[in-house]
Amino acid sequence: MPLDFELSDEQKLVRTAVKTMLAKYLPRQKEILAQSRAEKRFPEELWQEYANVGLTGCLVPEKYGGNNMGLVALALGFEEVTYSGFSPGLLLVIAMDTACIVRNGTEEQKQRFLPKIADGSWKLCFAVTEPNAGTNTFNIETAAKRDGDSYILNGQKTFISGVDSADYMLVVARTTSLEELKEQGKPKSFGMSLFLVDTKSKGIEMHDIAIPLSEELNQFQLFFDDLQVPADNLVGEEDNGIMAMFNSLNPERILAAAICIGMAESALNKAVAYAGERRVFKDTPIGAYQSIAHPLAEVKIALEAARLMTYKAAWAFDNGHNPLEVGSYANMAKFMAADLAVKAIDHAIETHGGLGFTEEVGLISQWSGARLFKTAPVSREMILNYVAEQNLGLPKSY
Amino acid sequence: MHIIVCVKQVQDWDIPPSSFKIDEATKVVTPPAGVAPVPSQFDTIGVEAAMRLKDNDPDAKVTIMSMGPEGARDVIKHSLAMGADEGLLLTDPLFEDLDWYQVALVLSAAVKKAEDANLVICGRQAVDWDMGVSGSGIAELLDWPALTICKDVQVSDGTLSVERVLMDGYETVEAALPAVVTVSNELGEPRYPKLQQIMQAAKKQVTVWSAADLGLDASQLGADARKLTLERLYVPVSDVECLIMEGDTPEEKAQNLAKALAEAKLI
Numbered sequence: 226m227p228l229d230f231e232l233s234d235e236q237k238l239v240r241t242a243v244k245t246m247l248a249k250y251l252p253r254q255k256e257i258l259a260q261s262r263a264e265k266r267f268p269e270e271l272w273q274e275y276a277n278v279g280l281t282g283c284l285v286p287e288k289y290g291g292n293n294m295g296l297v298a299l300a301l302g303f304e305e306v307t308y309s310g311f312s313p314g315l316l317l318v319i320a321m322d323t324a325c326i327v328r329n330g331t332e333e334q335k336q337r338f339l340p341k342i343a344d345g346s347w348k349l350c351f352a353v354t355e356p357n358a359g360t361n362t363f364n365i366e367t368a369a370k371r372d373g374d375s376y377i378l379n380g381q382k383t384f385i386s387g388v389d390s391a392d393y394m395l396v397v398a399r400t401t402s403l404e405e406l407k408e409q410g411k412p413k414s415f416g417m418s419l420f421l422v423d424t425k426s427k428g429i430e431m432h433d434i435a436i437p438l439s440e441e442l443n444q445f446q447l448f449f450d451d452l453q454v455p456a457d458n459l460v461g462e463e464d465n466g467i468m469a470m471f472n473s474l475n476p477e478r479i480l481a482a483a484i485c486i487g488m489a490e491s492a493l494n495k496a497v498a499y500a501g502e503r504r505v506f507k508d509t510p511i512g513a514y515q516s517i518a519h520p521l522a523e524v525k526i527a528l529e530a531a532r533l534m535t536y537k538a539a540w541a542f543d544n545g546h547n548p549l550e551v552g553s554y555a556n557m558a559k560f561m562a563a564d565l566a567v568k569a570i571d572h573a574i575e576t577h578g579g580l581g582f583t584e585e586v587g588l589i590s591q592w593s594g595a596r597l598f599k600t601a602p603v604s605r606e607m608i609l610n611y612v613a614e615q616n617l618g619l620p621k622s623y
Numbered sequence: 624m625h626i627i628v629c630v631k632q633v634q635d636w637d638i639p640p641s642s643f644k645i646d647e648a649t650k651v652v653t654p655p656a657g658v659a660p661v662p663s664q665f666d667t668i669g670v671e672a673a674m675r676l677k678d679n680d681p682d683a684k685v686t687i688m689s690m691g692p693e694g695a696r697d698v699i700k701h702s703l704a705m706g707a708d709e710g711l712l713l714t715d716p717l718f719e720d721l722d723w724y725q726v727a728l729v730l731s732a733a734v735k736k737a738e739d740a741n742l743v744i745c746g747r748q749a750v751d752w753d754m755g756v757s758g759s760g761i762a763e764l765l766d767w768p769a770l771t772i773c774k775d776v777q778v779s780d781g782t783l784s785v786e787r788v789l790m791d792g793y794e795t796v797e798a799a800l801p802a803v804v805t806v807s808n809e810l811g812e813p814r815y816p817k818l819q820q821i822m823q824a825a826k827k828q829v830t831v832w833s834a835a836d837l838g839l840d841a842s843q844l845g846a847d848a849r850k851l852t853l854e855r856l857y858v859p860v861s862d863v864e865c866l867i868m869e870g871d872t873p874e875e876k877a878q879n880l881a882k883a884l885a886e887a888k889l890i
């Protein structure tokens with residue numbers, strides 16, 4: 226079979242569709258972003274447009290109201306959103322929650338959740354991180370105990386994005402505690418389960434964490450105190466949620482890469498336009514100096530490479546490749562794209578001289594947004610560990 | 624009602640003019656490589672006008688017609704994803720390098736061949752050459768009324784009613800179908816294609832017609848049959864000077880402006 230790097234006609238149209246959808250907001254962009262930052266809320270009007278154009282329905286099969294265009298299409302949409310200077314908001318976590326429900330949910334859960342996700346009426350967030358379990362997910366302690374037709378959750382989560390605007394959150398909890406595992410001689414990967422929790426439930430306490438990022442998503446520390454969750458909301462098998470969770474992290478990483486690519490391309494274009502115009506000595510545009518031109522050329526090379534890796538990862542996901550294989554591509558794509566975005570924005574700042582620091586040019590706030598993706602949703606170090614172990618077969622140090 | 628919307632594929636107008644190369648000797652414009660062409664801005668507004676008519680009359684059929692290379696399929700797909708029913712691609716080596724008269728000849732021949740078409744919608748002008756004659760040309764060759772530069776298009780009981788944009792307002796004009804309408808940006812934002820519709824558009828039919836299918840040949844479409852001669856193609860040199868009016872108060876600035884205009888003998 227021939228190797229084909231062409232996007233399909235339909236995939237090509239996705240960026241155009243999203244670009245046209247955003248066009249009417251561009252003239253008011255500064256105002257919209259300033260308002261949503263002041264109100265600490267993602268603009269609902271824009272959210273409905275995201276749903277209307279179909280970004281919430283890409284991973285949802287048609288029979289549940291989605292367009293099923295897949296992760297490549299969604300990645301293209303994400304690129305356009307961040308290229309245009311907007312944030313995808315909760316779309317990133319919703320995509321992973323959607324993938325999780327589609328691939329592991331019961332028929333009843335699919336019918337209950339997917340149509341509402343696709344049409345934008347329900348937002349979802351994702352809660353795995355705990356104070357003692359960030360990078361090391363196996364350390365989570367939040368407990369879920371079966372009680373009749375329900376599970377009772379106790380414990381805490383931290384850094385959870387968008388709980389304030391989400392209708393449901395996908396929570397990772399332990400149905401078998403670490404002590405029980407020790408007694409039973411079972412591995413730490415056992416005993417974790419996934420639950421769809423109504424964010425309005427009794428027994429959830431939220432505390433805002435101050436994180437000065439430019440995106441309109443707030444992070445929270447959560448305390449669960451006898452939080453009752455209907456047993457119907459368990460996604461996948463009890464005690465065997467770990468693979469469902471890790472497989473759903475792949476689309477999140479791929480989309481994080483797409484976000485970074487959009488940001489990098491936007492910064493690069495800004496820098497190139499400025500370098501072609503700005504004259505500091507005589508009549509030579511600064512873009513003629515190799516100290517300005519070469520770093521931008523390097524960014525362009527890295528951009529093309531990261532984009533290929535991201536599409537390959539999304540393609541492998543859409544085609545149902547083995548999750549470990551998808552995971553390798555997804556990790557590599559996120560690693561390349563996050564480094565690229567930070568580098569692209571840094572060089573764009575450098576090219577703009579003093580102007581690079583102004584709010585008007587907007588690069589500094591983009592830099593903090595891009596920098597996040599070196600650390601979250603998975604850190605550079607953990608990706609390097611993954612590649613060393615999974616792809617190179619080197620021994621594990623931790 | 625069968626509406627045909629003419630959609631031209633043009634170079635993306637978002638790319639800076641400086642990235643185009645113009646060869647004055649051969650009179651050829653070379654756009655930068657790797658930038659995908661787009662539908663002409665006013666033509667997507669034409670699609671919007673057609674879709675609004677279809678919103679009110681779901682039985683109306685909307686066909687997107689584009690003359691151009693095989694790649695013009697992309698702009699047809701874009702319009703089909705906005706909700707149009709069918710595509711019509713007019714492509715033939717003879718269609719390269721036509722003047723406006725020959726373009727109108729090809730497009731009107733295709734409208735005739737479509738038989739049941741009774742409303743043609745064009746953009747007021749294509750954003751590449753800005754000629755603004757295709758709509759009127761098609762109407763002339765079909766002997767249909769032309770209603771140009773419209774900001775609202777309505778059809779009821781076979782009667783077309785449009786609002787035409789004027790320098791100082793607008794006028795309402797009626798005509799019986801069949802007719803040709805050209806639309807302007809005052810009509811409003813075109814709807815965007817939704818991903819669902821993009822998937823549906825993949826299944827919609829795009830018919831391809833060549834010059835022979837339209838009964839046209841080199842005697843009508845060749846260089847000798849051109850009615851328009853391109854004399855010169857060049858980038859205009861702008862030597863506009865910008866003068867900022869100084870003054871501590873708006874009144875003082877206005878006085879200085881009046882003085883400057885008087886000195887330049889403009890008032």
Ligand SMILES: Cc1cc2nc3c(=O)[nH]c(=O)nc-3n(C[C@H](O)[C@H](O)[C@H](O)COP(=O)(O)OP(=O)(O)OC[C@H]3O[C@@H](n4cnc5c(N)ncnc54)[C@H](O)[C@@H]3O)c2cc1C
Pocket residue numbers: 318350351352353354356358359360361383384385386387436438444597600601602603604605606607610623
């Ligand atoms: C803005 C923001 C939004 C977030 N949103 C969410 C959310 O919605 N839901 C959610 O569940 N979580 C969320 N998180 C949490 C995020 O996923 C974690 O911060 C991330 O997983 C890192 O965990 P940690 O902060 O505990 O760092 P730690 O685990 O304490 O790691 C600290 C450092 O040590 C390194 N390190 C750890 N172990 C190793 C090792 N073996 N080898 C090499 N280096 C190692 C790490 O790479 C890192 O650099 C968010 C975080 C932020 C900042």
Ligand SMILES: Cc1cc2nc3c(=O)[nH]c(=O)nc-3n(C[C@H](O)[C@H](O)[C@H](O)COP(=O)(O)OP(=O)(O)OC[C@H]3O[C@@H](n4cnc5c(N)ncnc54)[C@H](O)[C@@H]3O)c2cc1C
Pocket residue numbers: 503505506511514516517575576577578579580582
């Ligand atoms: C927060 C802040 C505080 C400041 N405070 C002060 C202050 O108190 N007082 C004051 O006077 N100024 C101040 N400045 C101005 C600062 O010193 C200038 O921004 C700086 O000198 C760069 O000038 P520029 O912004 O015009 O960049 P430009 O001169 O336009 O340079 C743009 C880019 O081109 C590169 N470049 C230019 N020429 C060449 C060349 N020949 N070869 C290779 N590369 C080249 C530059 O290195 C830079 O990367 C401040 C700036 C900031 C951002």
